[in-house]
Amino acid sequence: MAKLMRFLIPVLLIALAAVSNIASATNYTLWINGRGGGGVVGDYTSFSYWGPSSTAAGVNKKAVNWDGYNSIASQNGKIRDALDCFCTGSNWCYIATHSAGDLMLGYTLANYGGTARTKKNAVANSSGQCGNADGSTQVGWNIKWVRTAAGAGGGSELSDAGSWAVSEPLVKDLKTSTARAMYNHNDTHNVWFYMYAGAKGTLYSGILPGQDDEAVAYHSSGGVSGSSGGSYCNPSDWFCNDLTLGTAANEGGSLKWSYHSVSFRDDNEAYNHYANGNWQGVISLVRAAMVSNAT
Template sequence: MKLMRWLTALCLLAITGLASATNYTLWINGRNGGGTIGNYDSFTYWGPASAAAGVNKKAVNWDGYNSIATQNYRIRYALDCFCTGNNWCYIATHSAGDLMLGYVLANYGGSARMKKNPAPNSSGICGNSDGTSQTGWNIKWVRAAAGAAGGSELADYGSWAVSDPLTQDLKTTTARAMYNHNVTRGIWFYMYAGARGAAYSAILPGQDDEVVAYHSAGGVSGSSGGAFCNPSDWFCNDLTLGTAANQGGSLKWSYHSVSFRDDGESYNHYTNGNWGGIVSVVRGAMVNSAY
């Protein structure tokens, strides 16, 4: 009888543990920000909060102005809140949000993190759950729209005509030397590259979305950017899909795979307050895959 009670108790504990596990979808903004910092339900940067964007979606807001080094704690707060203990996260990034998340994983993804209850206060900080810790975060994968971890030539040449700290970080050589982009803690980054460029983005090499060129949006490795295009363009090397080496032999960073290349040149960089541009493609992927 005692054995039966003991086995029943164990089963109940297992069921309780399974029931408490929750998946979240985190959206990390890029340059200029816009959402209310600390409020994970503020989707101003992206578009209407009513839009489907993955299971239990949360907006990880940071100011999009100051440096990656001084703002990355905002992302760590969110990862601690929603991606520890029994909880797991899917993550979507846009533009400089890719640089931000890559920096966080490379520098803090191997650190001890206290397990948290996903109930943030007004500053976006969650309390400890059971007093235990874990190494890094529970992240299933990342989908990066117009990833800027490789920087942008618009920052190199002063095309934004600003001197904010983030623009300095987005210079191609600076972004690429900021951390080891091959260190993702085994987490896959699926890259989505837009190609609806404009005449004023002529300084961006190869195909681009008006702000970020394929070398960055496609996760191409190296100390500086290069020119990469769609197969229909004969004047520069193709950005290949998946993890394969690009035409000409250049490689992608480890755990980086091109999921979408804008062969139709249909998607630009901008959300336009309505989940627009290349973000629309990633949102569709999150709806279909983050559950």
């Protein structure tokens, strides 16, 4: 019996440790803003870019704030800090992005998604950085999937035309040719981007090709590949090629970037680009999807 107990006790201790590790695993929902910013950088509870912080927006929601003004490269460390904090070790993340937040996250994954990341403890200081968990590292981050509202990974013709303040470093990054050449959009390190494309665009219809949400056109919000933007529309529009749902090639044969899938195409032209301080526009659809699926 004594020999049996000497064998069983270590086994039980190992099993209890495993159960403890499983119990400590946590899922988080990260929200990455676009141009203009608004939330307090480093404060993961500051949701002023989106709307009331009391609004449900996925399990353990965190606002990953960056200034929405400076270049993607210069602000990218803020995103890496958040991913290190909440998406390493036993923790996993769901991610939602809006507009230039799509460009930001795509850049992050393509350039840093295969690098060694120190596992963090998910306890952030005022700068948005977390302490080390156990000193060990892992390759990349634990990301279940991404849902993108009005994604600007393909840039915007409003930037090309100077419709936005041309002095902003971010606006230079958002030029269609610049955004599309900034990184390998096909290299997401196997993380899926589910795209939500709005089409309630009227103000800049002469600048943005095809269907648009007043800030980005379908070629960007639909994740269409290529070195420049094209004209893509809803099936009811006979004057340009259809943006297809899912990963299928678009009408005319153009492809979407790898690991990009269109979850929503605004056939009724009902959703514009803007949160309006209350989770509105196409953002409302992504928020609803996070509530249902980021658990």
